[in-house]
Amino acid sequence: MQIIQPHYHAIARTAQDYERMAMSGVVAVAEPAFWAGFDRLYPETFLDYFHQISEFEPTRAAEYGIKHYCWVAVNPKEAENPELSREVLKHMPEFYKKPTVLGVGEIGFHKTTKNEEEIFEAQVEQAIKYDQLILIHTPHLQDKVRGTKRTLEVLSHMNVNPERVWIDHVEEHTIREPLEAGYWVGFTLYPITKCTPRRAVDMLEMYGHERILVNSSADWGPSDPFTLQECVVQYRARGYSVQDAIEVFHNNPARFLGQNPKFDIKPVRLETIEEDSANLVQN
Amino acid sequence: MMQTALQVLDREYLEARCALVELAATLDRIDRAHDHEEGSGPLQDSRLDLLSEAIALLQEESHLPNRSERMLLLFSDLD
Structure with missing residues (x-):
């Protein structure tokens, strides 16, 4: 089955992960810009990182037949430094011209501070100005509800098209409002700290599969890219067809990301082939 | 050397949280499935x-x- 991994931090993973993903049907990954585990000191460090994910990573993924796309942004944690962030923002439009950059992300809140909000708004404004897709991170654990609510409040005052915005890392207590407001939402499968494959399938059963993306993020922390495949198995084990699974794990990311024409993987449908039995015998 | 209680809590709080949420989700799943079964009384x-x-x-x-x-x-x- 073909799978698109829509949120994947490839720079934190090995070539073996690419190889195993390819063996399990992954045809494309999309890599948002995120926190490296330490706060960077210089705008140029961000720019080198953007070059890495927009130029080098696609070549690494291509070794395994996987298409690699990316997003650029100042992540919520480092947005706490507005001076540094604004310097980085000045250079982000250069990257929107690159053939695999899909939009601005991941942006949003970490601790829901004034500084984070200032830079979140600035990045949304830039995304609107340059007609970019938007990927929004929502905070971890105890900060998630407050940060998600504030995210929606900020967006409600901005001229965004909800269909071009993906609000990620939602769970049972934060899924309803973004979906009802017309945004795409994402389930991020982590072994411990976010959503589990079973709970993701629960939410698919409760809310349907429209405007829902499932990903495993897979970064430098405790995470596992194959929680996505585990979720496919859980979904199928509850009786959903291969085509149902394709809708969720391939076609939905193709639909959302495909709003940027650079993402050229289209939704697919399984088809039975009627073969001529006489020809089969002859061959 | 034995860990302190706080060390254990620091290390295992998130796993315990995850296990509890997973249990809650399992019970919800059973309830939802039962709600969809026609003509059934209490499970x-x-x-x-x-x-x-x-x-x-x-x-x-x-x-x-x-x-x-x-x-x-x-x-x-x-x-």
Whole structure:
């Protein structure tokens, strides 16, 4: 089955992960810009990182037949430094011209501070100005509800098209409002700290599969890219067809990301082939 | 050297949180599935009773040690 991994931090993973993903049907990954585990000191460090994910990573993924796309942004944690962030923002439009950059992300809140909000708004404004897709991170654990609510409040005052915005890392207590407001939402499968494959399938059963993306993020922390495949198995084990699974794990990311024409993987449908039995015998 | 209680909590809080949320989701899943079954009354199954007793065991007698041992005994056929 073909799978698109829509949120994947490839720079934190090995070539073996690419190889195993390819063996399990992954045809494309999309890599948002995120926190490296330490706060960077210089705008140029961000720019080198953007070059890495927009130029080098696609070549690494291509070794395994996987298409690699990316997003650029100042992540919520480092947005706490507005001076540094604004310097980085000045250079982000250069990257929107690159053939695999899909939009601005991941942006949003970490601790829901004034500084984070200032830079979140600035990045949304830039995304609107340059007609970019938007990927929004929502905070971890105890900060998630407050940060998600504030995210929606900020967006409600901005001229965004909800269909071009993906609000990620939602769970049972934060899924309803973004979906009802017309945004795409994402389930991020982590072994411990976010959503589990079973709970993701629960939410698919409760809310349907429209405007829902499932990903495993897979970064430098405790995470596992194959929680996505585990979720496919859980979904199928509850009786959903291969085509149902394709809708969720391939076609939905193709639909959302495909709003940027650079993402050229289209939704697919399984088809039975009627073969001529006489020809089969002859061959 | 034995860990302090805070060290254990620091290390295992998130795993415990995850296990509790997963348990809540499992019970919700059972309820939702039962709600979709036509003409069914309240779901009666001794395993659900055992799960309820086990959850109660976590809440009650919190001053008593050996919760895991008592829970496993609860899930055991002792006759």
